[in-house]
Amino acid sequence: xxxxxxxxxxxxxxAEHLMGRRILTAQxxxxxxxxxxxxxxxxxxxxxxRAVVRRGKFLWCDMGEDxxxxxxxxxxxxxxxxxxxxxxxxxxxxxxGGSDNFGxxxxxxxxxxxxxxxxxxxxxxxxTFGYLAPVAFQATADGQPGGAGSKRxxxxxxxxxxxxxxxxxxxxETALLEILGTTRRAMKRVLLDQNxxxxxxxxxxxxxxxxxxxxxxxxALTNRAARELLHAGREVLQAALAxxxxxxDRLYVHVNGESGYFERSLQAYGRxxxxxxxCGTPLQKIILGGRSTTLCPVCQVAPIG
DNA sequence: ACTTCGTCCTGCAAGC
DNA sequence: TGCTTGCAGGACGAAG
Numbered sequence: 074x075x076x077x078x079x080x081x082x083x084x085x086x087x088a089e090h091l092m093g094r095r096i097l098t099a100q101x102x103x104x105x106x107x108x109x110x111x112x113x114x115x116x117x118x119x120x121x122x123r124a125v126v127r128r129g130k131f132l133w134c135d136m137g138e139d140x141x142x143x144x145x146x147x148x149x150x151x152x153x154x155x156x157x158x159x160x161x162x163x164x165x166x167x168x169x170g171g172s173d174n175f176g177x178x179x180x181x182x183x184x185x186x187x188x189x190x191x192x193x194x195x196x197x198x199x200x201t202f203g204y205l206a207p208v209a210f211q212a213t214a215d216g217q218p219g220g221a222g223s224k225r226x227x228x229x230x231x232x233x234x235x236x237x238x239x240x241x242x243x244x245x246e247t248a249l250l251e252i253l254g255t256t257r258r259a260m261k262r263v264l265l266d267q268n269x270x271x272x273x274x275x276x277x278x279x280x281x282x283x284x285x286x287x288x289x290x291x292x293a294l295t296n297r298a299a300r301e302l303l304h305a306g307r308e309v310l311q312a313a314l315a316x317x318x319x320x321x322d323r324l325y326v327h328v329n330g331e332s333g334y335f336e337r338s339l340q341a342y343g344r345x346x347x348x349x350x351x352c353g354t355p356l357q358k359i360i361l362g363g364r365s366t367t368l369c370p371v372c373q374v375a376p377i378g
Numbered sequence: 379a380c381t382t383c384g385t386c387c388t389g390c391a392a393g394c
Numbered sequence: 395t396g397c398t399t400g401c402a403g404g405a406c407g408a409a410g
Binding site: 074130145146147148149200202252265267274275363365 | 401402403404405
């Protein structure tokens with residue numbers, strides 16, 4: 074489940090390989106990957122990648138002339154850049170679980186782009202929650218003129234409602250703290266709401282709340298707790314980002330969906346039943362908003378103002 | 379207007 | 395052993 078750190082790592086890898094590259098051909102396999110692309114992938118053919126940009130878990134190639142190739146990885150989407158089939162070097166495959174056919178049409182291949190440097194960009198996705206769509210740009214609602222030090226942004230239209238993330242220097246932190254302090258929704262729901270703060274998924278939401286010692290069902294936080302949550306959140310994201318930057322191979326834009334993740338440093342997610350690293354209490358698993366949630370029933374409390 | 383819920387999809391794990 | 399069932403997840407549209 075790629076969240077902000079993973080998507081940012083992928084963005085960097087893509088930028089390295091795609092900047093200035095022209096797309097010669099674009100092919101979608103099946104219709105699901107282009108379900109949000111009325112005209113399919115055709116609009117990007119012949120266009121050149123000017124930049125690779127991210128907002129929350131969305132990323133896109135800026136193709137200039139009011140065109141973006143928008144991508145969401147869903148749960149299992151991967152980008153891969155390969156040499157032309159048949160010319161791959163021997164012994165280059167060392168990845169655990171690397172059972173894909175190399176050179177031919179690999180399993181779960183959803184789209185393929187031919188680049189002007191002879192390489193191929195593949196979009197691979199097992200669970201098909203990801204998608205690609207050539208779209209136009211639109212100004213965001215955030216950064217109201219005169220707003221607190223925020224800057225207007227222009228993003229692909231389908232992303233205009235997505236908030237900035239915790240690592241975004243233009244995040245309106247005052248407004249976010251206000252929401253955290255007054256909301257009547259469970260705090261984990263708020264963290265997962267991409268319209269409030271973006272980039273956080275089920276894994277890092279649990280981590281942030283655990284580290285900030287805040288119960289996932291806590292509502293309106295005290296100012297102190299809200300600040301603590303943002304602080305813990307930034308630490309979690311930055312640590313994961315630092316770890317993710319090291320897992321790149323030359324031609325592989327993405328870490329392997331399973332093994333490449335930053336699970337080593339996770340203290341809450343997926344550890345239900347195991348002892349809390351702080352107090353030894355077995356971590357508890359609950360369902361919140363239809364999503365599995367892991368927490369320490371002793372350490373994590375609902376701050377009452 | 380606001381919040382919650384159901385849906386999409388596939389592979390793996392657990393249960394009978 | 396082989397089958398069925400359940401679970402996982404992000405984001406969106408529908409329903410409350």
